[in-house]
């Protein structure tokens with residue numbers, strides 16, 4: 001293998017740049033030519049591909065976002081579109097592709113692999129919802145962003161004796177809500193993986209009130225319902241002042257934490273090694289601090305694992 005390419009796809013995540021840097025530097029270290037595909041699968045189909053040098057990825061390890069930019073291309077599910085991508089890859093003489101992204105991005109990489117083109121996936125998403133890895137690139141940074149916001153909201157919630165609802169991202173997964181809620185000391189955490197009724201929430205709020213609590217933080221994952229919707233439901237039942245804060249896309253930006261940079265560097269480099277070993281159709285991940293790899297077919301569309309122990313702990317600590 002002489003030429004490989006790398007792209008970022010789906011929602012960006014802090015640390016993607018560190019992963020791109022690792023792919024480029026590791027590839028060049030092993031004598032490969034490394035190409036960057038701009039704008040995800042969209043750029044792949046349209047041939048928006050450029051050769052990257054060592055210097056192309058200088059000064060990016062600390063930057064959020066992705067220098068290769070990202071996009072979502074639902075049409076990539078169609079075989080004719082995938083074939084256009086193959087034409088471009090062949091035109092540039094590229095023999096292997098590394099896709100940094102989430103589940104949807106893996107589906108595209110799996111399709112190309114099935115058409116005979118070797119692809120390797122690197123888990124880059126703030127949602128932490130990829131099977132086969134305990135943590136995804138960007139999750140730790142997003143978590144810290146959320147915790148920072150919750151800490152600030154707690155100050156004003158306490159001054160005004162209010163109930164605050166903080167809506168966080170995560171799509172269908174509750175990891176950002178669960179871990180930021182636990183680390184931010186939220187009184188209630190609502191995640192899609194666990195059913196909780198409005199009455200349960202009320203009971204919690206009332207219990208807090210009885211022991212003199214004047215304010216309360218509820219973290220809700222967007223996959224459960226919107227913060228505004230939850231506020232409407234709560235306002236029907238309590239007379240406390242309820243406010244909503246939607247953290248939104250600030251969770252996707254910012255300087256990656258040390259943890260995300262190290263993870264991205266390790267995973268990006270391993271992805272290159274897999275291509276060099278002649279592997280295809282696999283995604284790298286981390287389990288018990290060891291870098292692993294799994295077949296796309298074993299991880300795509302599999303139920304997301306959430307740590308029930310952490311759910312239980314968060315409940316016990318917020319009584």
Ligand code: F6P
Nearest residue numbers: 011102125126127169170171252
């Ligand atoms: O997958 C990452 C994510 O940020 C989700 O948490 C969120 O639901 C979604 O992307 C938002 O996507 P977009 O930026 O396209 O609105």
